[in-house]
Amino acid sequence: MKLIHSLTYAALFGSAITLQAQVGQQQKLNPTIEQFVNEINNNSQLEKIAHELLDGIGPRLVGSPQMDQASDWAIKTFKSWGIDARREDYGTWKAWERGLTHVDMTYPRTKNIEATQLAWSPATKKAVNAEVIAMPIFKSEAEFKAWLPKVKGKIVLMSQNQSHGRSDYQYKEFGTEELYSKITADKKAANDAWTNSIKVTGHTNNTLPLVLEENGAAAVAISYWTGIMGANRIFGAKTTKIPMLDISNEDYGMLYRLAENGTYPKLTVNAQSKHNGVTKTHNTIAEIKGKEKPNEYIILSAHFDSWDGAQGATDNGTGTIAMMETIRTIKKLYPNNKRTILVCLWGSEEQGLNGSRAFVEDHPEIVKNTQAVFNLDNGTGRVVNINGSGFVNSYDYMTRWLAGAPNDVTKHIKTEFPGSPGGGGSDHASFVAAGVPGFMLSSLNWGYGTYTWHTNKDTYDKIVFEEIQSNAILAASLVYMADQEENLVNRDKRVLPTGRDGKQMTWPEVKSPRRTSDGY
Structure with a gap:
């Protein structure tokens, strides 16, 4: 829904x-x-x-x-x-059938990674072993284009790293007013910076995965954290040839920090699924x-x-x-x-x-x-x-x-x-x-x-x-x-008020369904 x-x-x-x-x-x-x-x-x-x-x-x-x-x-x-x-x-x-997904960090240490293959994601024909690279914050489109060749052969972390992994309500309940205010301000600043970074690339979160794919990335990983510990939203993949994964906030943050600080972690990704026409x-x-x-x-x-x-x-x-x-x-x-x-x-x-x-x-x-x-x-x-x-x-x-x-x-x-x-x-x-x-x-x-x-x-x-x-x-x-009821009830519609734009609002129109997945 x-x-x-x-x-x-x-x-x-x-x-x-x-x-x-x-x-x-x-x-x-x-x-x-x-x-x-x-x-x-x-x-x-x-x-x-x-x-x-x-x-x-x-x-x-x-x-x-x-x-x-x-x-x-x-x-x-x-x-x-x-x-x-x-x-x-x-x-x-x-037609798509989910299979098993295994993601494991093999360097700098071994660890199972909590990850989910996104719906309709392409599968790996064989396990992918690759280094992880984190997408940085860009100041301009030129900076993004200069960085783009680095993704070739890499597993790209495409989401913002959430530096604070506790839910807001915990900071509010247990922290001081000063701490809560600081965390709130820090998060807003980080979110604004990341939003602007995506904007200057000339792409969106929906189109960037394809750009990374076209430039040779081995896989794309995101972390769509809800702000509640342990809960990530799982939607559909935006890639067509390489797997796209969602990684838990905790594991994603670890991988991002390692990559950002020059210890480029390595992952083995085995994402099984079937596309059946x-x-x-x-x-x-x-x-x-x-x-x-x-x-x-x-x-x-x-x-x-x-x-x-x-x-x-x-x-x-x-x-x-x-x-x-x-x-x-x-x-x-x-x-x-x-x-x-x-x-x-x-x-x-x-x-x-x-x-x-x-x-x-x-x-x-x-x-x-x-x-x-x-x-x-x-x-x-x-x-x-x-x-x-x-x-x-x-x-x-x-x-x-x-x-x-x-x-x-x-x-x-x-x-x-x-x-x-x-x-x-x-x-x-x-x-x-x-x-x-x-x-x-x-x-x-x-x-x-x-x-x-x-x-x-x-x-x-x-x-x-x-x-x-x-x-x-x-x-x-x-x-x-x-x-x-003896009869069908009355269906008279109200006159809708003016909207925030000052224009008269109108009754919603009947819309035709999407009957194929073309373009979805």
Whole structure:
């Protein structure tokens, strides 16, 4: 997912109304919703399906065999619950399969290096043994061009060296005010200097790896440290012929210092992976047909794909398992649903909402008749914010739906109405752009942005299952309440305010998906 959600946009607009969900000491739940609560609290399948998905299959990078395996597993699981399920292909992507990666320092001493091959990285045909060179700070493009021939045959450290490896919060908690101020100023100065150095080369962090490759580098290494000890973000390689790696902040700093001080370390890099041409991209759809209004829809939304630095547990394994638990519970306890209920597990969200955009483009008849889309995609926390997404009457129906959910779930939730449409932070935005009431069920942070979002620490053990149970109860309650509406809810859009540039803001446009990996 992208880390910008619709909440961010809502917070910018003073016209949004903030509302605390009602809390009562005594609440008489609808009997069906009460059954939902009991089932999810006392017969939860969340840990089972999380184990099967995250431990058994692992991360779900678009184009990888694991993405196909995950879809097959989900379809089989849905069908075991008596729910129809299918795969819908919408395009192709470069097919890549991760293999084992070993990086070892052989000089000036021997040490295993904590490193990860970036997604879609070229493999080493045989182990690469090479000296390490650190990219310095450049004052001009001429200085960069004079340095460039030195990379030939070398493993190039391309990222800024982080001279302070402790998290900011530790300096703030344990250091003196003077130390904290000094560290903060030092970091800013170092970051500014490095940013300017990249700028004067005439390239960017995305284009520099290719320049190094073209000038004969043996491999490129970066360290995308989050600022939290041990956590690095793992994205895609920018090279086409040589391996590109991410090295932990601790090991990267050691290699950088050695190279910078003239003791050029040597590494052996063995990065195995397979490029298998192209493969199909797909969404995985589960469906419970409506009994009275089968051509009207309620959609439970979560993206299925992930980056593959870890298991993709909180981005977005948690959203996936919550929506699967929700539909399992609904199928078991709500046999007479009026409208068709879909669970849509999207592909290639991480590359630009491609799966949900393809669905919107390919299914205009569903889009036209969708009551609401409920989307989960931001970590392991309980839902604490719901934005009206810019629909004028969202206050009316969303507060009515929330009133039907248990108070111990809704008491944490703040709502903002009418809110404003998100610009593309997660898959609900694909529907909002098309005029469908789509709602991001935004969760409590739990360190998501700095610790697990797209990092090597996004693992099963970071899931707080009690919070996910709460979200499944909420989602099931919202589906039931939305299904009980006699008619499709009003879709009138608010008039958006002027932006910071003084111009009238406009509703987001429907965007076509990227259906191939060409140019990515």
